[in-house]
Amino acid sequence: MVKYRRSLDATFAALADPTRRAIVARLARGDASVTELARPFKMSLPAVSKHLRVLERAKLLRQAREGRMRRCRLDAQPLKTAAGWIERYHAYWTNQLDSLAAFLEQPDAVPESKKHSKRRKRK
Amino acid sequence: MVKYRRSLDATFAALADPTRRAIVARLARGDASVTELARPFKMSLPAVSKHLRVLERAKLLRQAREGRMRRCRLDAQPLKTAAGWIERYHAYWTNQLDSLAAFLEQPDAVPESKKHSKRRKRK
Numbered sequence: 001m002v003k004y005r006r007s008l009d010a011t012f013a014a015l016a017d018p019t020r021r022a023i024v025a026r027l028a029r030g031d032a033s034v035t036e037l038a039r040p041f042k043m044s045l046p047a048v049s050k051h052l053r054v055l056e057r058a059k060l061l062r063q064a065r066e067g068r069m070r071r072c073r074l075d076a077q078p079l080k081t082a083a084g085w086i087e088r089y090h091a092y093w094t095n096q097l098d099s100l101a102a103f104l105e106q107p108d109a110v111p112e113s114k115k116h117s118k119r120r121k122r123k
Numbered sequence: 124m125v126k127y128r129r130s131l132d133a134t135f136a137a138l139a140d141p142t143r144r145a146i147v148a149r150l151a152r153g154d155a156s157v158t159e160l161a162r163p164f165k166m167s168l169p170a171v172s173k174h175l176r177v178l179e180r181a182k183l184l185r186q187a188r189e190g191r192m193r194r195c196r197l198d199a200q201p202l203k204t205a206a207g208w209i210e211r212y213h214a215y216w217t218n219q220l221d222s223l224a225a226f227l228e229q230p231d232a233v234p235e236s237k238k239h240s241k242r243r244k245r246k
Contacts, residue, residue: 008138010139012136012138013135013136018132021208025211028215076219079215093200096198
């Protein structure tokens with residue numbers, strides 16, 4: 001359980017950065033060297049390596065030496081675990097968005113957000 | 124696009140903490156006051172409020188005053204967006220885990236992780 005919790009902590013923290021998400025997206029198309037991964041970003045190799053270490057700690061990335069090169073490979077298991085956690089709320093967001101849509105179809109409907117802002121103004 | 128990227132940054136960062144995930148899980152069962160949310164955690168109200176602010180900035184939580192109380196409600200839209208991002212890799216992890224399973228069913232199969240550790244030892 002603790003392992004599952006720590007894995008989710010590390011996965012979500014790793015995904016909370018656009019560069020790291022772009023690296024995940026790149027690796028989903030195939031393995032790549034660190035230089036290949038760095039190419040699309042206006043970043044130094046050490047800066048990219050720092051992001052790779054975060055992904056590695058989250059077990060989203062494995063690196064293997066091939067001669068002088070390091071090949072990076074995406075490990076999708078943590079993504080599957082994170083997706084499993086978020087998917088628990090699938091029913092919630094479907095119902096919530098459906099009821100909002102139904103509510104907005106009513107005549108004279110006031111969206112919830114507007115009601116809140118009116119309440120705030122009354123203070 | 125920038126808005127989408129920032130929303131993902133904030134959502135994943137908000138979910139990278141077990142207390143905040145537990146708050147999301149609690150709110151999925153229904154709206155709650157700050158005191159009700161704080162109850163299961165051995166935490167001060169200000170510490171819980173700090174977590175609520177992170178969830179609020181990620182637009183996962185809306186607070187509305189009801190007299191002296193503040194009611195918290197989960198907003199599931201950012202969860203849906205985050206799920207959409209992760210789900211792009213569904214095919215990848217299904218294929219990756221399938222090929223690993225197929226590989227491990229072969230006689231004399233050596234799992235990739237063991238190959239790597241052997242390589243490391245040889246250095």
